[in-house]
């Protein structure tokens with residue numbers, strides 16, 4: 001069987017497959033119902049959250065026999081767009097073809113009617129990378145677009161697009177995808193793929209993906225390879241260069257009990273793995289933040305399991321609010337030093353020792 005990465009295998013075929021971005025789907029549902037589809041859209045937002053995906057789905061909707069947000073996914077246009085071979089969908093990656101020649105050619109060809117579909121669609125990815133003269137050429141056609149043309153522009157850096165262009169387009173900003181949606185999506189896919197997984201591993205992958213579904217899927221692929229077909233917690237922890245939450249809480253417990261020997265031992269053990277120390281300190285910070293909230297809020301809801309919550313509760317009873325705040329300050333200072341010093345482990349040790357002796 002030919003191996004296909006999850007990002008390709010699970011690329012949304014219709015708007016129902018899309019995760020999040022509901023505000024955009026709703027806007028297009030209305031636009032199709034009212035038959036008011038603009039001639040140029042810009043989709044902005046960070047990496048791997050669905051900009052190109054939405055642009056392609058829109059290209060399907062515009063050329064599908066259904067002519068609606070409910071893509072049939074069986075007509076010629078739908079199938080050819082899915083397979084990247086639809087003649088009237090012209091995809092340009094401005095990051096790699098930012099020269100004026102490409103855009104000139106584009107403008108010349110835009111005058112001709114679509115060959116097969118209802119619309120000739122120009123999907124320009126990373127549009128902010130176009131040269132100044134390319135933008136001018138694009139502007140020319142945006143000023144008087146023929147009715148058979150649609151422009152779908154995607155960018156991670158909306159602010160770099162000239163105002164004369166943005167003011168002629170409708171702008172949609174895509175949001176990072178929230179963690180609970182990513183976790184649910186990964187679990188659904190893994191279940192369908194019949195790949196067994198550790199729930200906590202999925203949570204770690206999602207945290208590291210930081211709102212990007214592409215990153216989440218790629219890390220999942222990598223974890224499957226590392227785990228020889230399964231997603232296994234300690235393998236994922238190693239792969240991501242993170243430290244398991246039980247270890248992180250142990251470190252705080254050792255600090256509170258002034259157990260310097262075991263603290264140094266634990267750090268030494270952890271450092272035999274390829275640790276991302278910035279992430280390590282941010283995770284400690286997150287836990288201290290949770291402890292502070294447990295201490296101060298009357299009712300604190302968290303996603304931790306019972307056992308972890310029990311330990312955090314105990315810690316919160318042992319520390320005063322002022323001490324927790326001081327710990328947070330010390331860790332924040334340590335973080336700043338971490339960014340400028342090469343010997344990261346040394347800074348980690350010094351920072352945590354300061355907490356012990358406080």
Ligand SMILES: Nc1ncnc2c1ncn2[C@@H]1O[C@H](COP(=O)(O)OP(=O)(O)OP(=O)(O)O)[C@@H](O)[C@H]1O
Nearest residue numbers: 007010011018019047048049050051052053213214
């Ligand atoms: N909102 C989403 N719903 C479902 N799948 C998604 C979504 N966003 C991303 N993906 C998955 O990630 C892959 C890449 O997404 P896409 O190319 O649309 O990201 P992008 O926002 O254009 O990123 P980039 O800025 O890097 O171009 C898709 O093929 C799909 O598998």
Ligand SMILES: [Mg+2]
Nearest residue numbers: 051052125154
């Ligand atoms: Mg893209």
Ligand SMILES: [Zn+2]
Nearest residue numbers: 064072075078
């Ligand atoms: Zn169709």
